[in-house]
Amino acid sequence: MKPAPTVRFHAAHALLPQGWAQDVRIESVAGRITAVVAGEVWDGQSQRLDVVVPGLGNLHSHAFQRAMAGLTEVGGRSGDSFWSWRELMYRFLDRLDPETFQAIAAQAYMEMLESGFTRVGEFHYLHHTENGSRYADHAEMSVRVAAGADETGLGLTLLPVFYAHSDFGGAAPTPAQRRFLHDIDGFADLLEGCKRALADTPDAVLGLAPHSLRASTPEELQALVALAPGPIHIHIAEQTREVDACLAWSGQRPVEWLYANAAVDARWCLVHATHVNDKEVQLMADSGAVVGLCPITEANLGDGLFPMREFVRVGGRFGVGSDSNVLIDAAEELRLLEYGQRLQLRGRNVLSPGDLSSGRWLYQQAGEGGAQALGVQAGLSVGAAADLLELDAEHPALLNRSGDALLDSWLFAARNGALRSVWRNGRALVRDGRHVNRDAISARYRAALARILG
Ligand code: NGQ
Numbered sequence: 046m047k048p049a050p051t052v053r054f055h056a057a058h059a060l061l062p063q064g065w066a067q068d069v070r071i072e073s074v075a076g077r078i079t080a081v082v083a084g085e086v087w088d089g090q091s092q093r094l095d096v097v098v099p100g101l102g103n104l105h106s107h108a109f110q111r112a113m114a115g116l117t118e119v120g121g122r123s124g125d126s127f128w129s130w131r132e133l134m135y136r137f138l139d140r141l142d143p144e145t146f147q148a149i150a151a152q153a154y155m156e157m158l159e160s161g162f163t164r165v166g167e168f169h170y171l172h173h174t175e176n177g178s179r180y181a182d183h184a185e186m187s188v189r190v191a192a193g194a195d196e197t198g199l200g201l202t203l204l205p206v207f208y209a210h211s212d213f214g215g216a217a218p219t220p221a222q223r224r225f226l227h228d229i230d231g232f233a234d235l236l237e238g239c240k241r242a243l244a245d246t247p248d249a250v251l252g253l254a255p256h257s258l259r260a261s262t263p264e265e266l267q268a269l270v271a272l273a274p275g276p277i278h279i280h281i282a283e284q285t286r287e288v289d290a291c292l293a294w295s296g297q298r299p300v301e302w303l304y305a306n307a308a309v310d311a312r313w314c315l316v317h318a319t320h321v322n323d324k325e326v327q328l329m330a331d332s333g334a335v336v337g338l339c340p341i342t343e344a345n346l347g348d349g350l351f352p353m354r355e356f357v358r359v360g361g362r363f364g365v366g367s368d369s370n371v372l373i374d375a376a377e378e379l380r381l382l383e384y385g386q387r388l389q390l391r392g393r394n395v396l397s398p399g400d401l402s403s404g405r406w407l408y409q410q411a412g413e414g415g416a417q418a419l420g421v422q423a424g425l426s427v428g429a430a431a432d433l434l435e436l437d438a439e440h441p442a443l444l445n446r447s448g449d450a451l452l453d454s455w456l457f458a459a460r461n462g463a464l465r466s467v468w469r470n471g472r473a474l475v476r477d478g479r480h481v482n483r484d485a486i487s488a489r490y491r492a493a494l495a496r497i498l499g
């Protein structure tokens with residue numbers, strides 16, 4: 046979807062980087078904001094909007110997992126865990142051909158837009174055919190990710206994933222991982238294909254991702270950093286079993302090992318830095334890297350809770366991701382992030398350092414961290430993408446609220462419907478809560494699910 050040529054908005058209330066402003070003129074040319082001016086009277090022509098906040102970045106997604114949401118909620122007698130969930134996820138892969146994969150991605154991306162996400166970091170590792178051979182176009186599946194983003198208009202930061210091993214120490218991959226695999230030369234070739242795949246996608250960003258310390262050796266990790274065209278994402282310490290395996294292999298914990306062996310800086314996003322000690326918390330905060338938290342998925346998979354309060358007290362940066370896409374909801378990710386900590390710490394408003402409301406603080410921090418991790422400029426400011434969310438001040442949950450209470454009421458107190466419209470690159474993609482191409486995208490999704498699950 047092409048960016049809108051020239052658009053002029055007039056927002057009754059807008060959340061700017063410096064705070065709330067009234068009667069704000071926002072201009073965009075070819076999808077980029079060119080002017081933000083508060084205190085202007087409506088010119089009678091500009092697109093009038095009610096309460097405007099910047100679109101939120103979703104820094105971590107595996108789009109295809111949307112289609113298996115709700116199908117792994119039976120434990121069985123021998124118990125269930127992240128690892129047995131992963132077995133089911135691997136089996137589900139057998140059903141995915143390129144067309145099906147694209148239909149699922151488009152559905153997931155449409156749902157992201159409808160919930161308030163305007164850009165996704167697709168942590169993409171399903172590269173090869175069902176038998177593990179390459180597609181005629183090596184980057185076929187990346188092309189499909191880009192096509193899904195294009196169909197919906199969602200901003201895309203593509204993170205092609207390097208995967209070569211099943212565990213620490215360069216263990217051989219398992220047969221179930223055959224569709225993910227590369228050596229470094231093969232991966233460099235894939236990256237070239239990804240560049241071509243993104244050529245027609247407006248303001249796409251290309252980064253890369255070593256899947257985890259399990260899936261890449263130290264030498265491979267070093268080679269990947271040298272190849273990185275943009276942000277570097279990695280799954281780092283999601284499960285205690287993974288921490289134990291890392292300790293057994295190296296004598297160090299995953300985050301500790303990473304900082305001892307790579308120059309981790311603001312280009313990095315450490316996804317699921319769930320299990321970290323105080324020293325690791327400090328290392329991560331000092332490096333300027335973003336910690337990627339995926340509260341809904343982390344709860345669903347039983348990962349554990351990240352020591353969020355310690356991390357933000359030392360200046361740590363974070364953003365949120367929808368990861369397994371078991372439920373796609375920007376507000377819910379932030380709400381659960383806060384609620385997990387409240388339950389753990391037995392207190393209220395436990396993260397925001399004081400004068401800002403929890404909703405305002407969470408939204409702003411996750412917005413800045415998400416943008417950093419996705420390689421774009423944050424907020425409603427000149428040079429940033431014209432990605433705007435319009436809240437409906439007439440929604441029951443938002444009545445007679447102003448300023449930060451609007452954000453708090455959207456994030457903590459509105460079931461749905463509070464998000465009225467979503468604009469991306471200056472174009473209206475969601476109106477009255479519905480994506481403008483919802484019928485076509487859902488029809489393709491319906492047909493795809495009938496093929497693979499019917
Ligand atoms: C993934 N998902 O790659 O889809 C992973 C599971 C793994 C999450 N970590 C596989 N939530 O980590 O080995």
Ligand code: ZN
Pocket residue numbers: 105107168280316368
């Ligand atoms: Zn993940």
